[in-house]
Amino acid sequence: MNVLLVEDSRAIRELVTAYIEEMGHRVVTAETGESAMELFDKKQINLVIMDIQLPGIDGFEVTRRIRARLFGDWLPIVFLSSNSSDAHFVEGINAGGDAYLAKPVNGPVLQAMVRAMGRIVEIQEQLQKTNEKLSQLAHIDALTELNNRRGFVLLYGREWARSSRESLPLSVIMIDIDSFKAYNDNYGHLAGDDTLRLVAKTLLSSLLRPTDIVARYGGEEFVVLLPNTTLEGSMRVAERLRGTIENQMISHEFSSTGNYLTISAGCAEKVKDQAATQLIDKADQNLYKAKENGRNQVFG
Numbered sequence: 283m284n285v286l287l288v289e290d291s292r293a294i295r296e297l298v299t300a301y302i303e304e305m306g307h308r309v310v311t312a313e314t315g316e317s318a319m320e321l322f323d324k325k326q327i328n329l330v331i332m333d334i335q336l337p338g339i340d341g342f343e344v345t346r347r348i349r350a351r352l353f354g355d356w357l358p359i360v361f362l363s364s365n366s367s368d369a370h371f372v373e374g375i376n377a378g379g380d381a382y383l384a385k386p387v388n389g390p391v392l393q394a395m396v397r398a399m400g401r402i403v404e405i406q407e408q409l410q411k412t413n414e415k416l417s418q419l420a421h422i423d424a425l426t427e428l429n430n431r432r433g434f435v436l437l438y439g440r441e442w443a444r445s446s447r448e449s450l451p452l453s454v455i456m457i458d459i460d461s462f463k464a465y466n467d468n469y470g471h472l473a474g475d476d477t478l479r480l481v482a483k484t485l486l487s488s489l490l491r492p493t494d495i496v497a498r499y500g501g502e503e504f505v506v507l508l509p510n511t512t513l514e515g516s517m518r519v520a521e522r523l524r525g526t527i528e529n530q531m532i533s534h535e536f537s538s539t540g541n542y543l544t545i546s547a548g549c550a551e552k553v554k555d556q557a558a559t560q561l562i563d564k565a566d567q568n569l570y571k572a573k574e575n576g577r578n579q580v581f582g
């Protein structure tokens with residue numbers, strides 16, 4: 283763990299540092315609350331040991347400020363004070379502290395407290411990892427490893443807000459594989475899955491800007507989100523994607539467009555006073571027109 287020790291007495295700083303380092307943890311020290319806040323912003327701290335009487339803001343106030351800065355995150359804060367009154371203990375906990383040790387420093391008691399807090403930190407970290415895994419599972423499509431619809435909706439909301447805030451264009455391409463039912467019916471579902479993976483990979487690697495987002499929107503439908511891109515730009519991108527898939531020459535003897543697998547695409551650019559869902563609807567309507575016009579083409 284990285285332990286932040288806030289203590290204005292040099293003798294106590296050295297003593298506490300020695301006890302904690304003996305346990306194999308790293309210690310960074312601050313003599314004032316103000317310098318503690320600076321260190322806290324710079325370093326990844328797992329545990330804070332906090333004196334209360336300090337020059338400048340006191341330990342209670344530093345604790346309140348640390349808690350305010352953490353938003354949803356948590357880390358243990360342990361007070362270490364020569365004032366061991368019940369009132370101080372209560373105020374410390376109310377300020378956002380988790381435990382209270384009395385001075386003079388007792389080595390084994392201090393180390394036991396660090397161990398106890400270390401256990402909670404470990405559980406906290408495991409929970410965080412589990413949450414990250416679950417969030418990944420919820421937002422990534424297992425077959426193609428692209429964002430799934432849920433992941434897309436999240437990213438779309440962010441990009442929509444950004445484009446509104448910064449008055450930048452935003453465009454969407456809806457893509458649908460042509461005659462894919464016939465592909466499955468004739469080559470089997472497993473081959474269909476392989477082809478979906480290949481199409482996903484091709485779309486992903488054909489996008490040029492790192493800010494472009496591609497997602498699997500449904501069965502054999504994909505959506506591309508192009509920040510800072512106009513309708514004309516999005517149609518050029520869509521045409522390139524369409525051509526790249528066609529040039530892959532994935533055999534599809536039963537396609538209505540020829541002997542190879544093709545895609546159709548509908549493009550739309552965000553317009554003023556539009557709701558976020560209307561942009562998707564517009565791209566979807568244009569996809570339908572590309573289909574109606576004969577497939578293997580872009581409409582926008």
Ligand code: GH3
Nearest residue numbers: 458459460461462463464466471472474475501502
């Ligand atoms: P169109 O050119 O009009 O788009 O015709 P289509 O046959 O592609 O359209 P339709 O919507 O009738 O069929 C889509 C097919 O996509 C149906 C389904 O078998 C297939 N599909 C959807 N999801 C998956 C999947 O995860 N794996 C496989 N192998 N096939 C899928």
Ligand code: MG
Nearest residue numbers: 290333335336
């Ligand atoms: Mg002090």
Ligand code: MG
Nearest residue numbers: 458459502503
């Ligand atoms: Mg479809």
Ligand code: MG
Nearest residue numbers: 458459460462
């Ligand atoms: Mg289709």
Ligand code: MG
Nearest residue numbers: 535537540541
């Ligand atoms: Mg054919």
